[in-house]
Amino acid sequence: MATDVETVASLLSAIAGKSAIDSRQPRSIAAESYASDLTGDVQDCAVGILQEGFEQSNSDERVLDVVRDAIAHFDACGASTEVVSVPMHADVGAIHTVTSSEGLVAAVSGEGLGHGPKSWYDTAWVDAFGKFRRAHSDEFPATLKLPLLMGAYTSRYYHSRYYGRGMNMVLDLQDMYDAAFDEADLLAMPTVATTAPKYEPELDEFDRIRADGQPSNTAPFNLTGHPAITVPVGTVDELPVGLMIAGPQFADGIVLDAGLAIQNTVEFQNTP
Numbered sequence: 001m002a003t004d005v006e007t008v009a010s011l012l013s014a015i016a017g018k019s020a021i022d023s024r025q026p027r028s029i030a031a032e033s034y035a036s037d038l039t040g041d042v043q044d045c046a047v048g049i050l051q052e053g054f055e056q057s058n059s060d061e062r063v064l065d066v067v068r069d070a071i072a073h074f075d076a077c078g079a080s081t082e083v084v085s086v087p088m089h090a091d092v093g094a095i096h097t098v099t100s101s102e103g104l105v106a107a108v109s110g111e112g113l114g115h116g117p118k119s120w121y122d123t124a125w126v127d128a129f130g131k132f133r134r135a136h137s138d139e140f141p142a143t144l145k146l147p148l149l150m151g152a153y154t155s156r157y158y159h160s161r162y163y164g165r166g167m168n169m170v171l172d173l174q175d176m177y178d179a180a181f182d183e184a185d186l187l188a189m190p191t192v193a194t195t196a197p198k199y200e201p202e203l204d205e206f207d208r209i210r211a212d213g214q215p216s217n218t219a220p221f222n223l224t225g226h227p228a229i230t231v232p233v234g235t236v237d238e239l240p241v242g243l244m245i246a247g248p249q250f251a252d253g254i255v256l257d258a259g260l261a262i263q264n265t266v267e268f269q270n271t272p
Contacts, residue, residue, distance in 0.1 A: 005260040008229065009034040012252060021120035029250050037253055040077075040260035046184045047074050047258070048084035053189025053217045053244075055090065060194040066241045067190045070233035073265045074188075074258075084184055086176050088169075089220055095166045095173070096219040101151035102163040108133060108148065142205030174224040181226075181248040186258050191230040191242030192216045217244055227252045229259040233266045 002008045017031030049071060054064050074081050107114055112129040113121055140148075154162055180187060193216070200208065221228040228246040235241060243262060247255040 005229070005231065005256060005263050006035065006038060008259070009038045009256050012256070016252070023117055023119045026250075032253055034253060034256055038256055038260060040257055040264055042074065042254075042258050042261045043078035045074075045079040045186060045254070045258065047071065047079050047081045048180060048184030048187045049081055050089065050180075050187045050189040050217075051083050051085045052087065052089040053187075054193070056193045056217075058194060059190075060236065062236045063190060063192075063194055063241050066234040066236060067188075067243050070231075070243045070262060070266050071188050073262060076265060077261045079258075079261075081188075082184070084180055084187070086180050086187075088173050088176050089217075091169075092173065092220040092223070095169050096223060097147075097150070098154060098162045099166040099170065099223065100219075101147040102155050102160060103151070104144075104147050105151035105155060142209055146206060146209060170223045173220060174226075177220075177224055177226055177246075178248070185247065185251075185254060187246045189217045189244050189246075191218065191244040195236050195239035195241070221246050225249055227255045229255050231259045231262045231266075233262065 001011060013031075013033055013035045016034070017025070018027050018029075019025045054067075071081060111126045111133075113126055154160070177187075218228070218230075226246050226249055228244055230242040230244045232240050233243045245255055245258045245262070247258075
């Protein structure tokens with residue numbers, strides 16, 4: 001969302017906090033001045049190196065080495081590092097697939113807003129979205145069509161029971177991360193455990209999705225709501241590598257400080 005951590009903090013400062021027209025925003029959490037409070041100080045911070053984040057299939061060991069080198073800079077900043085384990089992290093791919101695909105079907109069927117929340121509804125948006133999807137859904141990209149088809153299939157033939165089981169597992173996953181954060185202030189791992197795939201123009205959109213197979217660590221925290229940031233820490237074959245740092249829920253400030261600490265200390269190197 002930005003070219004540096006400072007701008008991310010400024011963005012968060014602008015959008016965080018309760019909204020009078022959106023009931024989904026928490027009322028009990030006070031927004032902080034993330035930009036002005038940003039220090040990059042992680043002195044005495046305990047950083048957990050998430051073991052399962054490095055053990056994904058198709059991982060590129062060169063990418064993992066760049067990330068490990070970046071994590072080592074926490075020691076120079078006065079933080080401590082230790083390997084931690086959250087076994088359920090390895091199952092997130094399947095959980096995310098079924099929950100996000102059926103959730104996406106519900107969102108699109110609800111004209112982009114859904115039904116039920118006691119919030120202000122943008123009726124102009126609902127009208128425009130509804131007209132557009134009916135007139136132009138054939139033009140949706142494969143990255144949207146495929147999860148819509150999967151979600152519609154599991155909803156129709158399995159009556160959303162796998163969606164329900166997946167959402168229940170998200171609660172378990174959230175508890176497991178919370179337990180990890182009882183021992184560590186932050187969790188660190190590769191953002192994506194390989195480099196960007198080579199563009200192959202002979203593949204159609206759907207084949208390209210299947211061929212990519214990107215082993216990513218971002219989905220778990222999208223599901224559980226723990227704040228996370230990715231910071232570029234180097235390159236492999238001139239392609240960027242990111243370090244992802246996650247923290248306890250609503251501890252956005254310490255996540256931003258850790259990101260700034262890495263940004264200020266890591267020197268980019270290209271690994272052939």
